[in-house]
Amino acid sequence: MIGAREKRFMQHAIALSRKGMESGDGGPFGAVVVKGDEIIGEGWNQVLATTDPTAHAEVVAIRQACERLGAFQLTGCEIYTSCEPCPMCLGAIYWARPQRVYYANTKEDAAAIDFDDSFIYKELEVPHTKKKIPLIPMPDQEALAVFREWKEKGDKTLY
């Protein structure tokens, strides 16, 4: 399953991780989205350059690939990332629905250079109100009414 083709795309993702780090854009992370034998999206961490905490390599690459395809899903595509995705990027991957993801460094490797997203994975399992960033429920009739209207909406695009 892993051959010269896959290694070539991964080396591209790793080259982006180095480029982003050297230019000071953010942490040492790179990713590419591949469709067939073509790279249709590439990204590197730009959290510092854009002061955007969501500008992780995978998110940037997914956004670019979707923009190029004019589609909000990456059906049949592959993602190559230089490091195991954090929970945010994993969530983005699920919404984008590529076929598979290849990763080089692990989250333990990331923790060893002080990018500790294993902390976030642990926090996901703690009850909402006990989280370090507490999530506080505020049930609301109007919010539910909007949901009901969506359900009954005739002309909606399902996704």
Next chain:
Amino acid sequence: MIGAREKRFMQHAIALSRKGMESGDGGPFGAVVVKGDEIIGEGWNQVLATTDPTAHAEVVAIRQACERLGAFQLTGCEIYTSCEPCPMCLGAIYWARPQRVYYANTKEDAAAIDFDDSFIYKELEVPHTKKKIPLIPMPDQEALAVFREWKEKGDKTLY
């Protein structure tokens, strides 16, 4: 903890959820970022309008607030969202580090209108290679070398 102030901000988030739905931008989700008594970021789901699977209400609001602050963290801020965050948005929230999050509808309410992110929460617990979108390890010496260089980099900004 929940008073007229909090209810006012939540109603604003809910109004955005309705506005986004009615304009066909995406699903019925809205969010605001609040600092003190000021809304510094607002978002609604724009997945369809922008063909961007990462354009969830919370992500849009966080990006806008960070751009306005010129900072990649939302220290001391609150987020009000019309629905319990999905794993991607929860990850984005952890990276942005607001003080707390208030939510109206639950993920069960979302599942009832066919936005089933509870599926993603379950997938997070499945081993990578067994996931519906498999995550395939490709350990690589060059990827580790980039991590080592980051660790030894003298002029980096830590975050």
